[in-house]
Amino acid sequence: MKKKRVLIIGGTGVFGRRLAQHLARWNDMELVLSSRSKTKARACISQLQNLSSTAKVRATVLEKGSDLGFRLEEINPDIVVDCSGPFQGSSYETARAAIQSGADYVDLADARDYLTRFETELDAIARQNQVSALAGASSTPALSACVVGQLAEGWQRVDDIDLCITPGGKSEVGRAVIAAILSYAGHSVPCWREGALSSAIGWSGGERVNIPDLGIRRVAPVETLDAELLGPRHDVRGRVSFSAGLESPIEQFGIEALALLRRRGFVRNLKRLIPVLLRLRQITRLATSDRGGMRVAVRGIDGQAQATLATWSLLAKDNQGPFVPILPAAATVRKLLAHATPPGACLADRHLELADILAETEGYQITTRVDIAHGAQ
Template sequence: MSDERFCLLIIGGYGTFGGRLAQLLGEEPRLRLLVGGRSLEKADDFVADLRTPKDGAEGLGSNNLGALVQAVAFDRDGDLPEQLTRMRPHLVIDASGPFQSFGKDGYKVAEACIDLGIDYADIADSTGFVAGIGGLDAAAKAKGTFALSGLSSLPALSFAALEAMAPHFSRIDSVAAGIAPSAHVKIGLNVVRAIATYAGKKVPVLRNGQPAAGRGLIDAMRVTVAPPGVKPLRSRTFLLVDAPDLALLPARFADLKSSFTGVGTEPQPLQHLLSLASRLVHLRLLPSLLPFARVLQRASHAFAVGEHRGGMFVRVGGVDHAGERLSCGWHLIAEGDDGPFIPVIGVDALVRRLLTGVRPESGARPAAGELRLEDFEAAFRRFQITTGIRMENEAARQPLYRQILGSAWERLPPAISALHAGGARVASGRARIERGGGLLARIVAGVIGFPRAGEDVPVTVRFVPDGDREVWTRDFGGKVFCSWQVEGKGRDRHLLAEVFGPFRVLMALVPDGEKLRLVVRGWRFCGIPLPMFLAPGGDTYEEERDGRFHFHVEIGGRLTGLVVRYTGWLVAE
């Protein structure tokens, strides 16, 4: 094996997260990658699978290995100095866990690495473990090595997002963060065990600026994860989890009054049952949920229903530099199987920086603030991962569409952004109208007041602001019908709500090249939620064509068929 390569040992290298890290780094030709664990057989099988080409695969998982990959047996309870001396890694990544259960000898791997002058990092999510790594700081500095703990979603990525938002504030009062995994991701047993250790137990948080005892998997907050310009996740409840951020935030923000870290899983009814079980622990009717960890894992796998998308948020509240109240949120959505790579992307970024000669300062410390948001976003571009920041300042309310789109507003073509610039305005043009022929479609169209079918029909649209909503009055050749639009509240946050008579349709605003798509995400009748599979559908979008605003509105459903379709163009008067 060539000594010219940078040697990296991944402990737990064939596990849930270690395996994904091996996938990420396996294509890097400057690496010698040691995939380690107690079972050499499992490590061998994993490496063999990593090397096996997948038909039609591209990018990650294509198995175009550039790294020199080797399976090794590594026992964290064995003779650590002997194993590390024999393998001679430059960097050890501990991706095993659960770190909550390591006990008094929890740092023995980090200590052995420091003694031998080997750099160390882990993806620990245990508050005590991450916060306590500083006890090795003097020893690491004396050896000229670094030991970074918690190089994962919480706290490394969450703090990177925090640092990106902090310059907008003169004072930060509250911080909340949460992870929303896809229901279709197979959660590892160690992850479930880690969560079970504090279910129903006391979790240290801040309330009103004072240390307080939260209740693990019982205390909750509702959040809609919604990066600007993409379909948001469905609004969900996040349950309090014990994450390193809770211990690290007060030292970073001296004026902090409240803190929260949570997890929001799907399906939500299953999460509600988990919260009820946690209450039994809190009431001391059960000693712990840890004995039920395997049952909980199997249940999460058996009830994998819902969208195959995951997400994360970091929300900050405080005062801006003008003295006004400001809230700011960083949001992330990962499509499909890309979400489980997020916890190891920080390690991937660290390794690639090391390969270019950029090295962390010597010493042992939590990884919070070690990487910038830009480091993560560079890695996100290899995946279907979208992130963005939303800022909400009540004193400087934006026009409706700009408020909902956030930073994605800047991606709109000029003709679309001009039409939604806010204020009272009028636009006129021509339209083609089609109507559905079914009885139910005709009834719905009559109730709402949709125009009759016609070709080259003159159309005028008046936009009138009315508080936080916007009234649209459409005149198609003398046939007038109205609707009003507003940003959704509560569980409908970050969605555009359009009201036609008794119907309220909730839509995501999604820029797509020269188009702005309006994607239905829910609907109500007289305030009553209706089944999504019966929601009005159709291809609805606005676009700029030849410098002019064009619209394409299609409304229909499973029961009604096509109700109405109108297409055409508008020019502001």
């Protein structure tokens, strides 16, 4: 049987490297890791070859740009997975080039604007080329939407949905993640209040939350598509909120302070701080742990007409939290390999169940639990 060729764009980054490690365990797989640095790509390939005796792995230097279509013709992938980020402010150039090359496309985008227009921009061309293009195959919106869908299945009414993510402080953080955080710190981000779309200020108005098996962490509103996606989908009467938190109090309060400064007009361009923040994090992370988590709480009236609070939580130990965002992408690739998705462009959660994603946690220090409380107000 011919090995399926999967190109991972950004294959040496924080998430691309982990997705490659995950896929390298599969049979009948040929992985092509792209990077802007040949040295980084070769080093990553050496590590992967030590992990797998079945997957064929090679590296390529790939720059996004005008010659991307030509390079894709050379590589000739069956599936293209874009892990490069940040997707805030990104165009659909990479997705369009992949589609036109005849490859299925997956990305780990969590940027609201990018995801909002993805289907409109690319569905027709994906159908024309008889390929699937699936966006948002990451912790949000794919995993978060699948969790809410399972928790609220059969419910008569959904009143509130509260979601939060807080990684372990020792987790590796790349430039793209910092850039994404700073892009909306102090800016308006969507939320759902009283059954309608509203807004909050990114990384402002933080609060403390208790995540089962992890403990209390401070979180603040961040930009995701979840409010606009889950509010109408579940006809939520109250709120849909999505927050994130950094384990280090210095990092968390630092980002909140930068958000306040930008909001009040004292600072405008935060991008120039990225190198400084990355260097400072080498110090602040020393006092943190290797444990991170995610919590999804859904409140409403269940199928038996009982007031219910259903809470799903995830705990990642041993610094394996950065694998969580790639699990929906891996599940999506598995669906594509099985030809289980029709041609067209849409968000990845449309073709995923929570069980598909959780099946990819095998072998990791990642566990989940569900707590149900009836009579909750």
